[in-house]
Amino acid sequence: MCSLITSANVGVLNGFTHVANGKGGDVIHGKIILVNSSLKEERVTFSMADAIYNCGSNTYYTIERTHDFSSINWVHGEVAEKVLLPNEKFVFKYSIIVPKKELASGSYWSMIMVNVEKPIKEETVREQVSVKSKIRYGIRLITDINEKSDQEIEFEGVRTRLADQDKRVTISVGNYGMFAEKVSLTLEIYNQKGEKIKELYSVNSFVFPRVCKDFTFSLNHLFKGNYDCVLLAESRGNLIGTNMSIRVD
Secondary structure, three states: OHHHOOOOOEEEOOOOEEEEEEOOOOEEEEEEEEEEOOOOOEEEEEEEEEEEOOOOOOOEEEOOOOOOOEOOOOEEEOOOEEEEOOOOEEEEEEEEEOOOOOOOOEEEEEEEEEEEOOOOOEEEEOOOEEEEOOEEEEEEEEEEEOOOOOOOEEEEEEEEEEEOOEEEEEEEEEEOOOOOEEEEEEEEEEOOOOOEEEEEEOOOEEEOOOOEEEEEEEOOOOOOEEEEEEEEEEEOOEEEEEEEEEEEO
């Protein structure tokens, strides 16, 4: 059955996170650019979902409005489905209609789910049993309402795993503000002589209001010993930092 799985034929060209700014009553227009790189037709459908972010766990998707900063009812797509011809590029247009009522300042978000409905490959195994390989993309829409306030990013905790073949440190970053913040971490590692021996960088990643996000660095390159570290978090050009120690046995 594993042989039935192939790579995706339909790809997203303009990113998986779209950020816009607005205020009550605004209509914001956006687009998702898809391309069918295969030599056969692919049917794609579009649907809405809410994204629930939890500290230390996977993102949960639901079709229900589940939190006060959901924009699931604001988003309207141009079409519900589209058959992409071989090598066709398609622009899916959507609009975000911000309610006219006064809204609390902050980030509102939801997801457009792009489902490649026609199987990449379909075969029959045994009697009347069909195996289909599908792909689904989640395009995150973030709408910042009113001017951004000061950020409130904090380090929540540090966890280390130092197994022989899997040494890593995980830093939890919490967001106590009302706006989604794009955060990147830097971990500077020093030996006992005070010499910097390594500088590690995370990817930029959104941390949503009132939740935290884990950032993990591999430590497999470190030999046994004690290390002093400087941990920095950057968001909107501002830095917070803290010191920490790591012992590798």
